[in-house]
Amino acid sequence: MPNPVRQRILISGASAGLGQGMARRFAAMGRDLALAARRTDRLEALQQELRAAHPGIRVEVAGMDVDDAGSVAAVVPELAARLGGLDRVVVNAGIGKGGSVGTGHAAANRAVLHTNVLGSHAQCEAAMELFRAQNSGHLVLISSVASIRGMRDTRTAYGASKAALNSLAEGIRSDVHGTPIAVSTILPGYIATDINVGRRGPFTVDLDTGVAALTAAIEREPVRAYVPGLPWRPISALLRVLPLPVVRRVT
Numbered sequence: 198m199p200n201p202v203r204q205r206i207l208i209s210g211a212s213a214g215l216g217q218g219m220a221r222r223f224a225a226m227g228r229d230l231a232l233a234a235r236r237t238d239r240l241e242a243l244q245q246e247l248r249a250a251h252p253g254i255r256v257e258v259a260g261m262d263v264d265d266a267g268s269v270a271a272v273v274p275e276l277a278a279r280l281g282g283l284d285r286v287v288v289n290a291g292i293g294k295g296g297s298v299g300t301g302h303a304a305a306n307r308a309v310l311h312t313n314v315l316g317s318h319a320q321c322e323a324a325m326e327l328f329r330a331q332n333s334g335h336l337v338l339i340s341s342v343a344s345i346r347g348m349r350d351t352r353t354a355y356g357a358s359k360a361a362l363n364s365l366a367e368g369i370r371s372d373v374h375g376t377p378i379a380v381s382t383i384l385p386g387y388i389a390t391d392i393n394v395g396r397r398g399p400f401t402v403d404l405d406t407g408v409a410a411l412t413a414a415i416e417r418e419p420v421r422a423y424v425p426g427l428p429w430r431p432i433s434a435l436l437r438v439l440p441l442p443v444v445r446r447v448t
């Protein structure tokens with residue numbers, strides 16, 4: 198059975214990087230979009246660009262701070278109402294910063310955990326309420342290959358936050374198993390965006406390449422996907438079993 202076309206898509210973190218790139222790709226596929234982030238000036242510019250390039254689609258935008266659970270609980274249903282419903286929610290907004298635990302980076306590490314874990318959780322609550330009510334929908338969580346093993350230094354809190362998302366996604370998937378609601382965990386490798394300026398890892402791909410692989414993976418609606426599949430699927434399998442002294446040298 199082919200996957201249903203997910204016509205109305207909400208993307209958080211659509212003001213930059215992967216979210217903005219996914220918005221451009223899904224717009225080119227004729228999908229209607231609800232775009233959220235804090236920098237509404239950037240969302241409005243993207244809205245104008247997409248409406249001009251694809252006059253047949255609907256593009257709605259709204260300011261949303263995922264650190265504020267109340268904002269998420271209000272904005273997601275508001276955007277859904279403006280589009281007449283949602284068929285897919287891409288939980289994408291996230292940050293990456295911080296440093297080794299116990300070295301004076303507590304605030305930055307805490308911010309990463311707050312935004313990436315609690316912010317994503319708030320979006321899942323809002324999305325799943327809609328999907329459960331309509332008994333359909335595709336929930337997509339943007340995790341990271343940094344979630345596969347504990348990571349040192351600037352990626353310790355970040356990797357932990359993304360590991361939490363993997364578990365959150367699997368729990369939700371288990372809850373709705375056997376229903377028409379799909380849940381995908383997407384683990385990108387390094388894709389050049391603002392989030393990793395100055396700390397890009399091995400096998401970094403440019404934004405276009407990364408976003409093309411990302412949207413193709415989301416469209417397949419897998420339980421879990423590594424993006425791009427090569428080299429990250431085999432590397433992820435290796436990372437799982439390598440001893441920590443090797444992992445810490447290559448990450």
Ligand SMILES: NC(=O)c1ccc[n+]([C@@H]2O[C@H](COP(=O)([O-])OP(=O)(O)OC[C@H]3O[C@@H](n4cnc5c(N)ncnc54)[C@H](OP(=O)(O)O)[C@@H]3O)[C@@H](O)[C@H]2O)c1
Nearest residue numbers: 210212213214215234235236262263290291387388390392
């Ligand atoms: N690039 C990579 O290599 C890579 C790899 C694996 C996973 N990821 C994940 O992919 C997602 C997107 O990252 P990116 O690379 O596109 O980074 P980016 O270019 O820095 O974009 C991050 C996006 O998240 C939004 N955001 C951050 N904090 C937010 C908040 N409190 N409320 C609402 N929106 C917020 C930002 O919008 P505003 O600042 O306007 O709010 C921005 O649109 C993240 O979850 C990241 O962890 C990225």
